[in-house]
Amino acid sequence: MNTEKPVILLVDDVPDNLKLAAHILKPLDCEISAAANGKYALDIAVKLVPDIILLDVMLPDINGFEVCRKLKADPITEFIPIIFLTARNSHEDVVKGFEVGAVDYVTKPFNSSELFARVKTHLTKERQHKEILRLNRRNAALAMAVTASHEITQPLQSIMGYLELLEISQQSRGINPKEGRYFASIKLAIERCQFIISNLENIKEVGFDEYTEGTDMAVIRNPDQILSIPDEE
Numbered sequence: 001m002n003t004e005k006p007v008i009l010l011v012d013d014v015p016d017n018l019k020l021a022a023h024i025l026k027p028l029d030c031e032i033s034a035a036a037n038g039k040y041a042l043d044i045a046v047k048l049v050p051d052i053i054l055l056d057v058m059l060p061d062i063n064g065f066e067v068c069r070k071l072k073a074d075p076i077t078e079f080i081p082i083i084f085l086t087a088r089n090s091h092e093d094v095v096k097g098f099e100v101g102a103v104d105y106v107t108k109p110f111n112s113s114e115l116f117a118r119v120k121t122h123l124t125k126e127r128q129h130k131e132i133l134r135l136n137r138r139n140a141a142l143a144m145a146v147t148a149s150h151e152i153t154q155p156l157q158s159i160m161g162y163l164e165l166l167e168i169s170q171q172s173r174g175i176n177p178k179e180g181r182y183f184a185s186i187k188l189a190i191e192r193c194q195f196i197i198s199n200l201e202n203i204k205e206v207g208f209d210e211y212t213e214g215t216d217m218a219v220i221r222n223p224d225q226i227l228s229i230p231d232e233e
Contacts, residue, residue, distance in 0.1 A: 006051040006123050007031045011041040011067070012085070013060050017108075021054060021085070024112045025119055038062030042070055045077045051126050052119065055102075057086040057093065065100050072101040081122045085110065149197050156197070160190050 008030045012018050018034045025032065033048060035041035038059045045053065053071070057064035064084060071077040081104075084097045089107040097105045104118055167175070167183050175183070 005029060005031050006127070007033065007048055008119070009041065009044055009048065009050040009053045010034045011038070011053065011059070011064070012056040013037060017056070021115070024116055027116070028120060028123065030123075038064070038067040041067055045071055045080065046074065049076060050080060052122055053080055053082045054085045054119070055082055057084055057088050057097075065096060068097075068100040068102060081126055083118065083122065152197050153194070156190055156194055160187070163187065163190070
């Protein structure tokens with residue numbers, strides 16, 4: 001499970017409100033960032049991808065509802081839980097907050113214990129959600145590894161068998177050094193593939209690194225065995 005501290009983004013144009021909220025949430029042992037307007041909040045959210053955002057509605061540039069809409073429209077930030085923290089407590093405002101994508105709505109002046117409990121609850125849900133996603137990705141990668149091992153091993157064995165038959169048939173007329181090197185290189189390439197495939201069955205963990213923008217590559221980690229490939233002779 002990821003042991004990094006969760007990140008909370010506080011968005012409010014009143015410095016005292018930011019300080020108070022940060023003080024209340026300090027026992028959660030989180031990294032806390034702050035933004036005093038909507039534009040800056042959007043920039044920070046994309047860069048940090050916080051675990052949760054506490055968002056005021058009345059901001060000097062873009063109102064909180066619009067900020068929430070923009071966050072939910074961006075694939076990078078669309079799944080971040082947003083809690084509105086505002087003095088606007090009419091029924092219409094509360095409904096609108098949920099309509100634009102918020103998970104909760106806390107009115108000012110807020111009760112410290114209530115704010116702490118609500119944020120803690122949503123952080124716990126977010127942590128559990130991320131762990132479920134991690135396990136799902138891991139299980140999917142492991143299943144693909146086992147499938148690859150099963151489906152590729154037989155064709156590789158067939159290729160090696162046909163190669164050996166071809167080599168035997170060629171020996172009747174004599175194999176020149178250049179052809180011999182070709183046969184040896186093909187055998188080595190097949191053996192390398194067989195070595196990698198055999199290790200897929202012993203995978204203990206799978207991580208993910210960015211391969212290209214928007215695409216991750218599975219990184220196989222096996223603490224019990226070093227996945228090294230024999231060097232060419």
